Amino acid sequence: MNVAARGFSLAMRAVGRVSALLPDGRHDPLSGRPGEIGRDIARLDGPAKVSGGIRYTADRVPARLAYAVTVPSSIAKGRITAVDSSRALAAPGVVLVMTHENAPPMKPTGAYSTLRSPVAAAAMTLPIMNTDRVFWHGQPVAVVVAETQEQAEHAARLVEVSYAAEPAVVTMSDEAAHTPAHSVLEESKTVVGAPHAALADAAVVVRGVYTTPPEHHNALELHATVAAWDGDDLTVHDTSQYPYGVKEMLAKKFGLPPERVHVLAPYIGGGFGGKTTAWPHVALTVAAAGLAGRPVKLVLSRAHTFHMTGGRAPTRSRVTLAADTGGRLTAIVHDALSTCTTDEFAEAAIVPSRHLYATPNLAVHQRVARVDRIQNAFFRGPGVTPGSFALESAMDELACRLGLDPLELRLRNEPARDPVSGRRFTSRHLREAYRLGAEAFRWDERSPAPRATRDGHWLVGQGMAAAINPDAVLVAAVRLRLHADGTVTIHSSTNELGAGTSTAQTQAAAQRLGVPMDRIRFLQGDSDVARTRIPGASAATTTLASAIWNARDRLVRELLTLAKGTDSPLAGRRPDEVETRDEGIFTTGGRGETYWRILERAGREHVEVTGRSAVPYQTVKRGTSTYGAHFAEVRVDEDTGEVRVSRWVGAFDGGRIVSPRQAASQMRGGIIQGIGMALMEETLLDERSGRIVNAGLADYHIPTHADVPDIEVRFVDVPDPQTPLGAKGIGELGIVGVAAAIANAIHHATGTRVRDLPITADKLLQHDGRLGVR
Amino acid sequence: MSGHIPVRLHVNGQAHDLSLDPRVTLLDCLREHLGLTGTKKGCDQGACGACTVLADGERINSCLTPAVQCDGMEIVTIEAMANDELGTRVQDAFLAHDGLQCGYCTSGQICSVVAMLAEHRAGRPSAVTEDLTGPAPLTDVEIRERMAGNLCRCGAYNGIVAAIREVTRT
Structure with missing residues (x-):
């Protein structure tokens, strides 16, 4: 099978397992049409959020609640030889201590990240607390339940665990590496043309090794679970990005019919991928609530979010680029290494190198090395985010070598078709993003030579980088109910992470149905609604829009059936003869009536339909991505090596923008996380023990107000002809390429290239003989 | 209960007579004992x-403050901001400038803004104030420094700074 066909078959397998296909040629009639979609409005849940009125998971305090605290392992690998809970049990207020000796059996589940078992949301397949084995440093080995949080925290320190430690591998090495079965839904190894021959013949070759460290999501909301059993019914409030997945996972683990498990997660305090999968504490809280016979709340401490939830795996990329003297790429070679656990999820840094630039010769190879650490997780732009640091730094190095403007180099290598599959794009407006961004940034005023601009003791430089992120429509169902009182409710099991999903969907539904926004209520985060598999992947906007589109079609059929044989002007009309607008159904000739009139005549209080998403055939056949361009200015202190980001413009092709204010905030959020990645974020390990040594926000630094300049965001805002609403998912795109834009700007400011993130002052001083010696 | 300490807290204008484990932080007291969950951990x-x-x-x-240490103090939380003229203006400005995404840090940001503006009005300098002899204008650099203790992982900083600019202009 050729490369394109093999990639297509992988994608089809993933889609076919989970969803229906939207037939070719069926385009969304709303795409590009003016109305509520694209209107600049404030987020609808804003008033509740600014008054502290939103209830997040940990805000739940059910009657008879007990509090749980986890005990982390103090070795990275080995066996628990003994647990002495006697002192903990004797402490005031302690209800129970759960260990592997008394925990109820929890059936193993597939780990979501492997994609072997997409029904399971468990983060890992390991039998945590049903085994005496220890798999990583910080693994929960006991759960203490007490009457109060303070009592539980105290008693957790009294649990004495003895271990037989075994040698553990906690750092990435080539010796332990293998090629994973797939890399973010694509192949792990691809060769096009004859890349190594092309390298030998090339006019210009640049080579670099680029590394990114382990990182943690650090959503401000701590992971929390509140579990309550009522007979065989289990109700769980959980900080999950994927409530339906948690429901399926818990049903399987505890041998319950899924309909007895109710997972509620309407509002999440940030996720960024870290709450996509359910980490072990979720099932452990449920087990503890069962043992205690009362509701139990477990809120991971900030330190425990580092120990007991996974982050982004470290990556090392060897990138070689070859070009002719005109700056046209003749080869891209990208070998990447990352870490994984028994659940083989690769942080596939090779992904952007497959899709960003035209090249006749290409070789990418992703490998992973198994480590004795917590399972690594999805984190905003899996693969593309660290991979773009490597590729986009290398492109800058190539531009410097060629004496070519880095933007011009990218324009000369903008492909007309996907460089690997040869397929056309559903839409790709990266050229326009480059133009918008460069214009707003005044890129043409940049002096080409590095270390040419100084402002007192600050060296000033500008850099740029491109961004790409794959886009997909996933599986969702919504329950849409039309009420006789003139309102509409839309229920979904997806939830609001802060992206503005509920606002965007209300805008889209208002235009789809022709009903004013203030009469639509979007209710979310209830796993009982219907099968919905949107664990993240920037897919909520288009997937939910697809499901609501389908619900609208079903609603029209229902209402026309009600109108049949009556005096309604719609009697005998077919669905393809009518449109939905002005709170009702009308023929193109203008005959029709309101929804409410149809319900009234039929004597109905409401009509309810379920709509399901469908994947547009062309988005699978061709592949759909989002694109962007970052333009950054930095100031580097000549004496201390301190880096300040002083100016930023990001321009993006995310298809049609549904809710502009929220969309711009999303992009800024990604850029700011990228600033953190570039300059400060790193989960530091004690390499002897596997212990995370900076497990807290005082030591793991994320950007704060003082680190962030005004960020200008531009959108191309052209509909993709193949996607629902013409939109594409933009949740992850903002972070991609940011670290490279900063590294490139630092090079322009100082003449020094740092290829190892984060770019801290010590690295700059070490690499740059002129910094810090004035 | 043995070891508990009596404490009188005035929260949002209401007095609460409590008997608390001295380990209970003001944060957990508000959230778990008084049902005021708008303040976040x-x-x-x-x-x-x-x-x-x-x-x-x-x-x-409030996470670093033992509740028993707040005996007799007037505590104001996000739940009372709507009763405050400045608090309401800050809330409205956050909405207009999208100074929030997930909303989890928002309560703390808004309380912080209200106090920060009072600190500035009182003439207190920040780490970036260059002239310590007179009132420093509330520049963007000053705002960002004075608000640096409030993290937002979603990255709503631009909107928050814009909201503060608007409040100080009016």
Whole structure:
């Protein structure tokens, strides 16, 4: 099978397992049409959020609640030889201590990240607390339940665990590496043309090794679970990005019919991928609530979010680029290494190198090395985010070598078709993003030579980088109910992470149905609604829009059936003869009536339909991505090596923008996380023990107000002809390429290239003989 | 209960006579004992600012403050901001400038803004104030420095700064 066909078959397998296909040629009639979609409005849940009125998971305090605290392992690998809970049990207020000796059996589940078992949301397949084995440093080995949080925290320190430690591998090495079965839904190894021959013949070759460290999501909301059993019914409030997945996972683990498990997660305090999968504490809280016979709340401490939830795996990329003297790429070679656990999820840094630039010769190879650490997780732009640091730094190095403007180099290598599959794009407006961004940034005023601009003791430089992120429509169902009182409710099991999903969907539904926004209520985060598999992947906007589109079609059929044989002007009309607008159904000739009139005549209080998403055939056949361009200015202190980001413009092709204010905030959020990645974020390990040594926000630094300049965001805002609403998912795109834009700007400011993130002052001083010696 | 300490807290204008385990932080007291869950726990170590409340008008990290230490103090939380003229203007400005995404840090940010503006009005300098002899204008650099104790992982900083600019202009 050729490369394109093999990639297509992988994608089809993933889609076919989970969803229906939207037939070719069926385009969304709303795409590009003016109305509520694209209107600049404030987020609808804003008033509740600014008054502290939103209830997040940990805000739940059910009657008879007990509090749980986890005990982390103090070795990275080995066996628990003994647990002495006697002192903990004797402490005031302690209800129970759960260990592997008394925990109820929890059936193993597939780990979501492997994609072997997409029904399971468990983060890992390991039998945590049903085994005496220890798999990583910080693994929960006991759960203490007490009457109060303070009592539980105290008693957790009294649990004495003895271990037989075994040698553990906690750092990435080539010796332990293998090629994973797939890399973010694509192949792990691809060769096009004859890349190594092309390298030998090339006019210009640049080579670099680029590394990114382990990182943690650090959503401000701590992971929390509140579990309550009522007979065989289990109700769980959980900080999950994927409530339906948690429901399926818990049903399987505890041998319950899924309909007895109710997972509620309407509002999440940030996720960024870290709450996509359910980490072990979720099932452990449920087990503890069962043992205690009362509701139990477990809120991971900030330190425990580092120990007991996974982050982004470290990556090392060897990138070689070859070009002719005109700056046209003749080869891209990208070998990447990352870490994984028994659940083989690769942080596939090779992904952007497959899709960003035209090249006749290409070789990418992703490998992973198994480590004795917590399972690594999805984190905003899996693969593309660290991979773009490597590729986009290398492109800058190539531009410097060629004496070519880095933007011009990218324009000369903008492909007309996907460089690997040869397929056309559903839409790709990266050229326009480059133009918008460069214009707003005044890129043409940049002096080409590095270390040419100084402002007192600050060296000033500008850099740029491109961004790409794959886009997909996933599986969702919504329950849409039309009420006789003139309102509409839309229920979904997806939830609001802060992206503005509920606002965007209300805008889209208002235009789809022709009903004013203030009469639509979007209710979310209830796993009982219907099968919905949107664990993240920037897919909520288009997937939910697809499901609501389908619900609208079903609603029209229902209402026309009600109108049949009556005096309604719609009697005998077919669905393809009518449109939905002005709170009702009308023929193109203008005959029709309101929804409410149809319900009234039929004597109905409401009509309810379920709509399901469908994947547009062309988005699978061709592949759909989002694109962007970052333009950054930095100031580097000549004496201390301190880096300040002083100016930023990001321009993006995310298809049609549904809710502009929220969309711009999303992009800024990604850029700011990228600033953190570039300059400060790193989960530091004690390499002897596997212990995370900076497990807290005082030591793991994320950007704060003082680190962030005004960020200008531009959108191309052209509909993709193949996607629902013409939109594409933009949740992850903002972070991609940011670290490279900063590294490139630092090079322009100082003449020094740092290829190892984060770019801290010590690295700059070490690499740059002129910094810090004035 | 043995070891518990009696304490009188004035929260949002209402007096509460409580008997508390001395380990209970003001944050957990508000959330778990008084049902005021608008104040959030983001780190429990004073590093993120999500738990910011006003105590006798000063912004504090309620996670670092034992509740029994607040005996007799006037505590103001996000739940009371709508009763405050400045608080309401800050809330409205956050909405207009999209100074929030997930909303989890928002309560702390808003309480922090209200106290920060009072600190500035009182002429207190920040780490970036260059001229310590007179009132410093509330520039963007000053705002960003003075708000640096409130983290937002979603990255709503631009909107928050814009909201503060608007409030100080009016």
